[in-house]
Amino acid sequence: MKRKLKKLILLSISVVVIVCCLCKWSVEYQPRHVASNSLDENKKNNKATKNSTKNSNTSESLTTGDVRPSKPDTPLLIIFTTFKDDSHSTHHKLAHRIITKNWISFGLEYIKPVLFTNSSLAPKFYNRDTVPKPETLPFEASLAEIALSHGWDLLPIPAANSHGTPYLKPMVKEIFKNYNATFYGFANGDLLFDETLTRSLNFIKSYLKHPLENNAMLIGRRIDVMLYSNNTVIPEKQHLRQTSSTTTTTTTTATPIVTVSVKPKNGSGETKCGSSSSGGSDSSSNSSSNATKTTTTTSTTPKPVVILTPEYFDNLLKYYNASNLVNLAKIGTLRPDTAIDYFFFTRDGSRFNWSALADVVIGRDGYDNYLIAMANITGCLSIDLTSTVRCIHLSKPGVKNTGYDNRDNHHNLNIFGYQYVGRGKSSVTNYYTEKNERGYPGKLISRYEKNKAY
Numbered sequence: 001m002k003r004k005l006k007k008l009i010l011l012s013i014s015v016v017v018i019v020c021c022l023c024k025w026s027v028e029y030q031p032r033h034v035a036s037n038s039l040d041e042n043k044k045n046n047k048a049t050k051n052s053t054k055n056s057n058t059s060e061s062l063t064t065g066d067v068r069p070s071k072p073d074t075p076l077l078i079i080f081t082t083f084k085d086d087s088h089s090t091h092h093k094l095a096h097r098i099i100t101k102n103w104i105s106f107g108l109e110y111i112k113p114v115l116f117t118n119s120s121l122a123p124k125f126y127n128r129d130t131v132p133k134p135e136t137l138p139f140e141a142s143l144a145e146i147a148l149s150h151g152w153d154l155l156p157i158p159a160a161n162s163h164g165t166p167y168l169k170p171m172v173k174e175i176f177k178n179y180n181a182t183f184y185g186f187a188n189g190d191l192l193f194d195e196t197l198t199r200s201l202n203f204i205k206s207y208l209k210h211p212l213e214n215n216a217m218l219i220g221r222r223i224d225v226m227l228y229s230n231n232t233v234i235p236e237k238q239h240l241r242q243t244s245s246t247t248t249t250t251t252t253t254a255t256p257i258v259t260v261s262v263k264p265k266n267g268s269g270e271t272k273c274g275s276s277s278s279g280g281s282d283s284s285s286n287s288s289s290n291a292t293k294t295t296t297t298t299s300t301t302p303k304p305v306v307i308l309t310p311e312y313f314d315n316l317l318k319y320y321n322a323s324n325l326v327n328l329a330k331i332g333t334l335r336p337d338t339a340i341d342y343f344f345f346t347r348d349g350s351r352f353n354w355s356a357l358a359d360v361v362i363g364r365d366g367y368d369n370y371l372i373a374m375a376n377i378t379g380c381l382s383i384d385l386t387s388t389v390r391c392i393h394l395s396k397p398g399v400k401n402t403g404y405d406n407r408d409n410h411h412n413l414n415i416f417g418y419q420y421v422g423r424g425k426s427s428v429t430n431y432y433t434e435k436n437e438r439g440y441p442g443k444l445i446s447r448y449e450k451n452k453a454y
Contacts, residue, residue, distance in 0.1 A: 071109050075181040076201050077344060079103060080114040081189040082157065082166055082362065083143045093143075095190040095227055095394040097313065098320050100147045102192050105322050110198060112179070114153045116171055119144035122154040139310050163408040165361040172354055176347055182208075183218070185344030188363060191222060192392040194322040200388045200433060201344070203441035207454055211446075214349030217375045219368075220385040221426055222341045223332035227320075227394035325390050332392060337425040340368035341393065345380070352380040358415050366412040369424030382429035388441040 083096045103113040108126075116122075121144050134149040141149075148154055155178070158170035168186065175184050182205055201218075208214045320328070335341075345352060352375055360367040375382045429447065436442025444454040 072182070075108075075110060075112045075179070076198065076205070077111045077183045077185060078114060078175055078179045078181045079111060079185055079187055079344075080116060080155075080171060080175055081187055082116045083147075083189050085117070085119075085143050091227060091396045092190075094313070094316060096143050097146060098227075098316060098394065099189055099192065100143070100150050100152065101317065102320075102322055104151045106193075106195075106198055108151045112153070112181070113147070113151070114155060114175065114179075115144065115147045116155050116157045116166060116174075117144045118157055119154065121145065121148060122156040124148055124154040126151050126153050139313075161361055161408060161411060163406070163411075165364060165406070165408055165411065168360050168362050168367065169354060169357045171362075182346070183344045184347055185218070185342060186362065187342035188393070190227075190394045191341055192320060192322065192325060192328075192394065194325040194390050196388060196390045200385050200441050203388070203433065204383065204385075204444070207444055208346070211454060212346075212381055214346050215351050215379070216346050216381050216383055217350075217352060217371070218344040218383045218385050219340050219372060219426060219429065220342055220389050220391055221335050221337065221339060222391045222393040223329050223334050224393050224395045225328045225332040226397050228316075228397065320392075320394070325392050328392050329390055334386075335393075337427045338369060338421055340372065340424075340426060342391065343368075343371055350380055351378050353378045358412075360412045360415070361408070364406065364411050365409050366416070366418070366420065369422075370412065370416060370420045372424035372426070372429065373420040376423070376428065376430070381431065383444070384426045384429040384432040386426055386432075388433040388435055 081099075084092045085096075086092050100113075103111065119142060126148060128151075132145075132149050134146070137145055137149055144154055155171075155174055157166045158174055159167045161167070171186070172184070183201060204212070204216065204218060208216070318324075357374065358370070360370060372382055374380075431444055431446055433441050434443040434445060434453075446452045446454075
């Protein structure tokens with residue numbers, strides 16, 4: 001009996017010791033275990049917060065463009081144009097070559113460029129597996145070949161006037177037939193854009209259901225920046241061009257006062273000095289009289305003539321790169337509200353009556369104002385993007401508008417006169433966009449609803 005009691009006591013003591021040890025272990029180690037779980041939970045929460053922020057930023061990008069949205073099912077914009085493939089015009093060669101790279105810089109899944117051309121290559125749709133790479137083309141390749149190699153599609157010009165200038169309406173019809181996108185549009189083939197274009201398009205896209213009801217035409221003005229081409233130098237070296245002159249004067253006592261006129265000889269850098277007194281006598285017949293003799297030698301640095309080479313073109317590409325447009329805009333000149341250079345529009349839901357459009361041709365006086373006026377007349381909602389889209393026009397040196405030089409510049413005005421100039425300005429659109437404090441598109445403002453902002 002004593003032995004059993006002794007064993008029971010020992011067993012009880014053992015149980016007590018074990019329980020104490022367990023309690024001690026619980027006190028010492030449980031907080032660390034809880035902290036570990038909390039850390040894991042915090043990591044999960046932080047990850048969820050990051051994902052939430054990422055999703056928030058992606059949603060925000062639809063209006064601000066801060067983060068590129070996910071790849072769309074269809075392109076954001078199908079943009080089409082024509083090129084003037086003139087072998088004698090260095091300006092057009094440079095401008096169009098620069099444009100072929102600029103318009104693909106946004107990604108073909110976002111903005112798809114199409115060139116209407118008379119090239120024998122058209123029609124040709126870009127296929128990266130079959131189209132030659134740009135670096136494999138000779139530098140003398142045609143503009144159509146260059147555009148295709150960069151990702152453009154080529155379509156034949158469907159109709160043109162007697163001077164070869166394309167009609168707008170048949171090209172729009174071909175674009176509607178061959179492509180599906182959120183927006184479709186025409187822009188002159190010498191316009192540069194940057195990321196402000198995609199930001200503004202995404203911003204307007206967020207309002208297509210309300211209040212626009214997928215019924216919109218987007219327009220905008222350009223900023224003229226000179227494209228340095230023939231008989232000029234590349235922009236970054238322009239300041240080095242100067243005219244220097246050296247003047248050597250030998251003077252004797254001159255009485256009365258003598259007026260010196262400088263007349264250059266034919267083809268000579270030397271000058272001939274004639275002088276006359278108040279009485280009008282010629283100094284050449286009065287060699288013994290007091291006179292002032294001036295010898296002027298003028299040396300003019302000749303204007304370098306541009307030879308279009310790959311090296312020269314690469315320098316231009318760097319200067320006119322999309323990332324530099326913000327600087328170019330500061331030195332350019334914004335065109336007046338009657339000069340519009342790009343038109344982007346919706347297809348499904350649009351009230352614009354394309355079938356009733358007159359046979360206007362692109363790039364000639366008056367068609368831009370006519371389109372805006374027709375949009376307003378037919379109930380298509382016009383929107384001015386000038387404030388939020390940075391659009392640079394590569395101007396020809398000394399020429400404000402190369403269209404004025406064409407013999408058919410009055411083609412459109414001969415149809416409807418000047419009646420739409422005042423009714424088709426950017427300042428009479430239904431809406432316009434404004435930037436927010438970050439410089440992104442932030443407001444869509446109605447001109448005719450007491451400046452109501454969306």
